[in-house]
Amino acid sequence: MIVQKAFKYRFFPTDAQAAQLAWTFGCARFVYNQALNYRSQAWQKQNKSIGYHDTALKLTGWKQEPEKAFLSEVSSVVLQQSLRNLDTAFTNFFKKRAQYPKFKSRRHRQSARYATNAFSFRDGLITLAKQSEPLDIVWSRPLPDDAKILNLTISRDTSGRYFVSILVETDVKALKKTKSEVGIDVGIKTLAATSEGEKIENPRPLVKCEKRLRILQRRLSRKVKESNNRKKARYRVARLHAKISDVRRNTHQQFTTKIIRENQAIFVEGLNVAGMLKHPNLAKHIGDAAFAEIFRELEYKARWYGRTYLPLERFFPSSKMCSSCGHLLEEMSLSIREWDCPACGAHHDRDINAAINIKKAGQYLLKLQKTTGSDARKVTPTRDERRRSA
Ligand SMILES: [Zn+2]
Numbered sequence: 235m236i237v238q239k240a241f242k243y244r245f246f247p248t249d250a251q252a253a254q255l256a257w258t259f260g261c262a263r264f265v266y267n268q269a270l271n272y273r274s275q276a277w278q279k280q281n282k283s284i285g286y287h288d289t290a291l292k293l294t295g296w297k298q299e300p301e302k303a304f305l306s307e308v309s310s311v312v313l314q315q316s317l318r319n320l321d322t323a324f325t326n327f328f329k330k331r332a333q334y335p336k337f338k339s340r341r342h343r344q345s346a347r348y349a350t351n352a353f354s355f356r357d358g359l360i361t362l363a364k365q366s367e368p369l370d371i372v373w374s375r376p377l378p379d380d381a382k383i384l385n386l387t388i389s390r391d392t393s394g395r396y397f398v399s400i401l402v403e404t405d406v407k408a409l410k411k412t413k414s415e416v417g418i419d420v421g422i423k424t425l426a427a428t429s430e431g432e433k434i435e436n437p438r439p440l441v442k443c444e445k446r447l448r449i450l451q452r453r454l455s456r457k458v459k460e461s462n463n464r465k466k467a468r469y470r471v472a473r474l475h476a477k478i479s480d481v482r483r484n485t486h487q488q489f490t491t492k493i494i495r496e497n498q499a500i501f502v503e504g505l506n507v508a509g510m511l512k513h514p515n516l517a518k519h520i521g522d523a524a525f526a527e528i529f530r531e532l533e534y535k536a537r538w539y540g541r542t543y544l545p546l547e548r549f550f551p552s553s554k555m556c557s558s559c560g561h562l563l564e565e566m567s568l569s570i571r572e573w574d575c576p577a578c579g580a581h582h583d584r585d586i587n588a589a590i591n592i593k594k595a596g597q598y599l600l601k602l603q604k605t606t607g608s609d610a611r612k613v614t615p616t617r618d619e620r621r622r623s624a
Contacts, residue, residue: 501596
């Protein structure tokens with residue numbers, strides 16, 4: 235199966251490259267913000283929808299304005315890509331997958347995308363448009379032999395590290411079939427629990443880093459605005475943020491890879507993550523636990539490796555139901571981690587019990603799908619749920 239995969243590597247630019255990239259990021263950001271402003275105005279004032287092509291025409295016009303002439307000094311492909319990224323942001327907004335596009339700030343991560351006509355790749359060396367020397371990339375893992383490069387994204391994170399993310403097309407072989415199936419319950423306290431009794435806690439280095447982060451953030455808030463000490467403190471916070479997201483990404487990747495390798499079918503509770511992110515209180519925790527990221531990885535890896543990934547569309551009371559006898563509890567507060575079933579006496583770990591229920595429901599639905607050939611994902615609502623939604 236031909237799939238698209240991104241490979242991300244760190245690289246160390248020369249001073250000249252760093253300066254050229256800073257200029258490129260600046261222009262890409264400028265074009266993005268200008269076009270966002272243009273599209274927003276057109277919508278608000280004339281109720282007119284502006285697409286990629288209108289903004290691309292606009293870009294040609296900007297380049298001819300004397301005060302925007304600097305735009306001609308960077309790769310035009312990169313600027314067009316910036317407009318395409320904006321267009322994608324709008325598409326995601328219109329399809330209710332994301333919030334309204336925001337202006338890009340110089341204080342956040344900087345990035346620029348290079349299409350194939352804006353770089354060269356020869357003998358394992360990548361040279362960007364408008365640059366004379368190849369990038370000094372740390373090839374931490376090889377690109378697949380058959381990889382066809384689609385584009386590059388060059389980025390600098392807030393702690394000043396440079397990365398190149400290479401999007402390639404490559405042939406992925408399906409994994410050997412297995413009989414194992416698994417239900418996964420994701421949560422705020424425990425990152426994920428499986429029906430097979432495994433639990434993934436937030437890793438210890440992460441917990442330690444987060445404690446340190448709170449201290450650093452408190453210090454930062456006490457520093458005088460615009461001072462050098464504030465700049466240093468902000469840099470320390472950014473560096474720790476970068477470390478935290480690295481640890482988190484690795485934890486997710488290892489977990490999802492293992493789950494996909496070991497199981498033929500993967501069932502998860504279909505949380506409405508987009509909806510939950512709108513609740514400011516829940517959002518912080520959910521953003522932290524990054525359910526959405528785990529689900530995204532499981533979904534695409536399942537597709538690549540010939541596995542079945544089935545999110546249950548309806549919420550069903552996976553936590554409150556005894557997985558041994560089906561008894562349903564009236565109430566279950568979030569603080570309860572273990573409980574005994576009043577009907578059959580079975581002892582349950584809260585999260586693992588939920589994961590077992592998810593697995594059972596998933597297996598039931600999968601069988602239903604196979605026999606009826608439909609895309610049934612809906613569990614018939616229980617009395618309890620009908621009451622709640624009424
Ligand atoms: Zn029971």
